[in-house]
Amino acid sequence: MRAFEYIAARDSRHAVALLSEYGASAKVLAGGTDLLVEFKAASHVPHVVIDISRAEDLRGITLTEQGLSIGASVTHTEIMRSPLIRELCPALVDAAHTIGAVQTRNLGTLGGNLVTCVPSMDSGPTLIALDAMVSIAGPAGCKDMALIEFFVGPRKSILKPGELLVAVVIPKKNLGKPAVFMKFGLRKGQALALVNVAASVHIDSDRHVFREPRIALGAVAPTVIRAQQAEAYLEGRAVTPEAMAEAGGIAAGEAKPISDFRASAAYRRDLIAVLTRRALENICARAGAMREGG
Amino acid sequence: MADVTVKVNGKLRTASVPPETTLLQLLRDHFNLTGAKLGCDVGDCGACTVIVDGKPVNACLMLVGQADGRDVLTIEGLATRDQLHPLQKAFEDHASLQCGFCGPGIILSAKALLDEVPNPTVPEIRDALSGNLCRCTGYTKMIEAIQAAARVLREEPAEPNA
Amino acid sequence: MAHKTEIGVREQRVTQKTLHSVDETLRLPAVTPPVTYPIETLVPQVRQQTPAVGQRVTRPDGRLHGLGQTRYIDDLAFPGMLYAKIKRAGIASARIKRIDTREAEAMPGVMAVLTGREIPVNSFGPSLKDQPVLADDRVFHAGDGVAAVAAVTEQIALEALDKIKVEYEPLPAVFDPLEALKDDAHKVHAPNSNIYATKVIKKGDIDKGFAASDHIFEGSFRTQMVEHVPLEPHAAIAVWDPNGRVTIHSTLGRITLGRADISRTLKLPLNRIRIIATIVGGNFGGKNEITQEPVLALLSKKTGRPVKGVFTRTEEFIATTTRHPIIMDYKTGVTKDGRILARKVRLVLDGGAYCSWSETTLGKACILSAGPYKIDNLLAEAFVVYTNKTMTGAMRGFGAPQVCFAYESHMDDIAAALDLDPLDIRLLNAFEEGSPSPTGQVLQSVAVKDSLLQAAQRFGWKEARK
Numbered sequence: 001m002r003a004f005e006y007i008a009a010r011d012s013r014h015a016v017a018l019l020s021e022y023g024a025s026a027k028v029l030a031g032g033t034d035l036l037v038e039f040k041a042a043s044h045v046p047h048v049v050i051d052i053s054r055a056e057d058l059r060g061i062t063l064t065e066q067g068l069s070i071g072a073s074v075t076h077t078e079i080m081r082s083p084l085i086r087e088l089c090p091a092l093v094d095a096a097h098t099i100g101a102v103q104t105r106n107l108g109t110l111g112g113n114l115v116t117c118v119p120s121m122d123s124g125p126t127l128i129a130l131d132a133m134v135s136i137a138g139p140a141g142c143k144d145m146a147l148i149e150f151f152v153g154p155r156k157s158i159l160k161p162g163e164l165l166v167a168v169v170i171p172k173k174n175l176g177k178p179a180v181f182m183k184f185g186l187r188k189g190q191a192l193a194l195v196n197v198a199a200s201v202h203i204d205s206d207r208h209v210f211r212e213p214r215i216a217l218g219a220v221a222p223t224v225i226r227a228q229q230a231e232a233y234l235e236g237r238a239v240t241p242e243a244m245a246e247a248g249g250i251a252a253g254e255a256k257p258i259s260d261f262r263a264s265a266a267y268r269r270d271l272i273a274v275l276t277r278r279a280l281e282n283i284c285a286r287a288g289a290m291r292e293g294g
Numbered sequence: 295m296a297d298v299t300v301k302v303n304g305k306l307r308t309a310s311v312p313p314e315t316t317l318l319q320l321l322r323d324h325f326n327l328t329g330a331k332l333g334c335d336v337g338d339c340g341a342c343t344v345i346v347d348g349k350p351v352n353a354c355l356m357l358v359g360q361a362d363g364r365d366v367l368t369i370e371g372l373a374t375r376d377q378l379h380p381l382q383k384a385f386e387d388h389a390s391l392q393c394g395f396c397g398p399g400i401i402l403s404a405k406a407l408l409d410e411v412p413n414p415t416v417p418e419i420r421d422a423l424s425g426n427l428c429r430c431t432g433y434t435k436m437i438e439a440i441q442a443a444a445r446v447l448r449e450e451p452a453e454p455n456a
Numbered sequence: 457m458a459h460k461t462e463i464g465v466r467e468q469r470v471t472q473k474t475l476h477s478v479d480e481t482l483r484l485p486a487v488t489p490p491v492t493y494p495i496e497t498l499v500p501q502v503r504q505q506t507p508a509v510g511q512r513v514t515r516p517d518g519r520l521h522g523l524g525q526t527r528y529i530d531d532l533a534f535p536g537m538l539y540a541k542i543k544r545a546g547i548a549s550a551r552i553k554r555i556d557t558r559e560a561e562a563m564p565g566v567m568a569v570l571t572g573r574e575i576p577v578n579s580f581g582p583s584l585k586d587q588p589v590l591a592d593d594r595v596f597h598a599g600d601g602v603a604a605v606a607a608v609t610e611q612i613a614l615e616a617l618d619k620i621k622v623e624y625e626p627l628p629a630v631f632d633p634l635e636a637l638k639d640d641a642h643k644v645h646a647p648n649s650n651i652y653a654t655k656v657i658k659k660g661d662i663d664k665g666f667a668a669s670d671h672i673f674e675g676s677f678r679t680q681m682v683e684h685v686p687l688e689p690h691a692a693i694a695v696w697d698p699n700g701r702v703t704i705h706s707t708l709g710r711i712t713l714g715r716a717d718i719s720r721t722l723k724l725p726l727n728r729i730r731i732i733a734t735i736v737g738g739n740f741g742g743k744n745e746i747t748q749e750p751v752l753a754l755l756s757k758k759t760g761r762p763v764k765g766v767f768t769r770t771e772e773f774i775a776t777t778t779r780h781p782i783i784m785d786y787k788t789g790v791t792k793d794g795r796i797l798a799r800k801v802r803l804v805l806d807g808g809a810y811c812s813w814s815e816t817t818l819g820k821a822c823i824l825s826a827g828p829y830k831i832d833n834l835l836a837e838a839f840v841v842y843t844n845k846t847m848t849g850a851m852r853g854f855g856a857p858q859v860c861f862a863y864e865s866h867m868d869d870i871a872a873a874l875d876l877d878p879l880d881i882r883l884l885n886a887f888e889e890g891s892p893s894p895t896g897q898v899l900q901s902v903a904v905k906d907s908l909l910q911a912a913q914r915f916g917w918k919e920a921r922k
Contacts, residue, residue, distance in 0.1 A: 029360075393737045427685075
């Protein structure tokens with residue numbers, strides 16, 4: 001790689017101070033599974049690399065007043081093993097498990113996956129389906145926003161120069177909400193998603209209807225998106241196989257997939273419909289609340 | 295220059311190297327531990343796998359600064375000429391390696407698995423090896439060897455000759 | 457008076473015993489006692505078990521592999537060794553107007569730069585000598601090397617490549633092999649035709665055969681370009697000795713051929729070239745010919761220091777040989793019970809930018825294209841064409857896997873159309889002991905039907921079909 005300076009940030013405050021000091025000539029390094037690959041291919045590298053992988057306050061998984069807070073430097077392996085996450089949002093464990101392979105999961109971080117902002121990211125959809133918020137630290141202090149606003153475009157997050165993603169928070173009310181993540185890639189491991197679908201919904205056990213549905217789609221638009229028309233269709237609707245299939249069809253129509261060497265847009269739309277339906281069926285099966293069709 | 299101190303195979307090693315040096319370059323070029331291999335340099339093939347603080351990682355994706363102060367186990371630290379690690383013995387007995395280039399990475403990934411899961415299922419073994427590519431063998435004999443080594447480590451009697 | 461210095465030499469009687477004691481002291485392996493050479497050599501009978509077959513073998517290299525002690529080429533280092541990198545064209549077809557290496561040469565740490573015009577004989581190849589060591593005047597595919605640098609570190613060598621300025625005049629290019637077949641297509645190696653090898657196998661009379669057939673089936677099959685992806689990239693180290701002999705440590709598989717190519721390109725007598733091939737990290741046919749060896753040898757000569765070159769994974773894909781994509785058109789005439797009466801095959805091999813092992817691949821693919829089936833009337837025409845893509849060469853199978861995919865898929869299609877068991881149609885047509893191959897070779901040790909039947913039994917074929 002071309003030469004750069006390396007500074008290990010002690011904590012998020014130190015990192016933000018360094019970012020202010022070095023400005024555009026600095027880049028934040030967490031797991032390096034994306035950044036270092038980029039550097040190796042690049043003709044220019046930043047002057048300074050600020051390593052947050054061991055910044056103390058970015059590595060925790062804790063329950064707060066707001067909900068479950070996951071630090072930006074938490075690795076995918078740590079997510080998979082966290083007793084809190086396994087209990088309160090196991091779909092996130094499944095999502096983390098689909099990322100890369102063992103070695104990359106031991107290095108790669110949640111923050112890195114979100115900030116890199118590729119449309120096929122595997123951690124985003126489940127978090128969107130659980131209405132996650134993000135905490136951003138900057139020279140002016142800390143601010144929170146909905147994760148869905150964090151993604152601006154392919155490889156473009158909302159972070160301004162000098163800002164740092166410090167944590168992702170899953171709101172308290174959604175801890176324990178049924179959720180499923182499904183990824184379709186050309187391989188079972190080390191695969192880029194052709195389509196990602198995350199679904200989260202309550203099944204009202206008295207009236208057998210869907211409540212507060214969320215359907216997040218990945219790799220089929222410039223950023224991770226919510227299939228809001230499919231969500232609106234499901235809200236309050238009776239839980240039937242037909243409804244779930246219909247929701248899948250609507251979600252497929254809301255996506256804007258591209259055709260590339262991995263798959264055609266048509267194939268991707270097909271996948272969205274199938275995976276959405278399966279995700280919903282999965283949630284229903286677990287809730288044991290299927291009402292016979294008709 | 296970055297001054298780094300890393301515990302490699304139980305011994306404290308120091309080096310003064312440019313900060314953009316990867317752990318793989320540190321091991322191969324500066325410490326002459328050439329067991330970890332350069333296969334792709336982007337974390338896809340796993341030939342550079344080493345165990346850092348108990349976890350297998352791609353050494354080509356770790357900067358020396360990130361390895362500073364950590365505990366690194368390379369293939370050279372598993373055994374000496376007189377005493378093979380059960381995994382190395384099993385790989386030899388089962389003829390699990392052909393060209394051998396992926397071997398160090400695979401064996402270390404397997405070791406990391408067996409350290410945590412003493413009796414892994416075949417799907418668990420496959421998952422543990424998912425970051426290590428092999429172009430020669432088709433993995434079957436590696437999986438057999440890992441199961442055999444796991445039995446030895448659990449101190450169970452060997453299976454009757456299959 | 458001059459003082460005479462007495463130099464005494466102790467005389468020692470050297471015996472087996474003294475030699476053994478030296479060995480003991482140095483812990484060298486003991487001298488093995490002589491054994492009587494077996495006078496009778498074992499000549500195995502056809503299809504008879506030999507002692508070796510079926511025995512469990514422990515690979516002798518297994519232990520060192522597991523220990524991580526096997527030394528591949530990239531694990532070797534020599535005092536004063538430099539690192540070489542090659543600049544790739546990045547354009548599929550062009551004329552090189554100018555190469556300016558001055559800025560690269562002036563970089564601190566850069567010890568030498570090499571371009572195509574410095575190569576004594578800038579062409580080589582296993583058969584057609586159409587491949588340059590470094591592109592001199594013309595670029596024929598995007599992976600062509602146009603210049604090389606030797607520097608004290610790999611990183612400096614890489615950065616020096618960026619400083620080499622090459623001015624290209626883009627030329628027309630052809631990428632599709634069927635396009636390349638046409639008379640008016642851009643000629644990759646003008647003025648020669650793009651079709652650089654042909655093979656035709658004619659047996660019997662296909663017109664009569666088709667006329668006598670109850671059904672005629674046609675199918676068209678394509679396979680893709682495949683890269684070997686050995687875990688170990690191509691690597692080599694060139695070291696000269698004071699007597700003007702070069703030793704090249706290389707991942708090269710065919711070292712005798714390599715030596716001949718290096719002798720030709722460097723205009724060096726064969727006895728001045730030594731190639732040491734060590735344990736290789738996977739070859740699969742992709743390391744069958746030289747790639748960077750002459751470049752490293754020349755850089756080493758220029759700098760007076762050993763020079764090592766290791767390909768990046770990207771170079772493995774764009775600058776080393778790949779498997780030929782083949783377009784295979786089949787026409788088969790059968791009786792109503794599925795016996796093949798005639799077959800017509802046309803193969804078009806995508807031959808990439810250079811010949812490499814295409815002729816062998818062409819030959820094998822053509823001969824095997826009919827499949828292991830008794831066909832009295834056959835016409836197989838095969839062509840390999842130049843395209844402005846990565847050169848295609850040897851890869852395990854040498855043309856066989858591609859045509860096997862085609863003729864077996866075709867067989868399945870025919871079986872399905874005739875509502876026949878895919879196994880039965882094969883048993884009906886398969887080679888038997890003494891069957892002639894398409895080129896007239898009388899085949900012995902023919903186990904096709906036995907294998908099919910045994911496999912069918914083992915996999916429960918009949919049961920699954922019920």
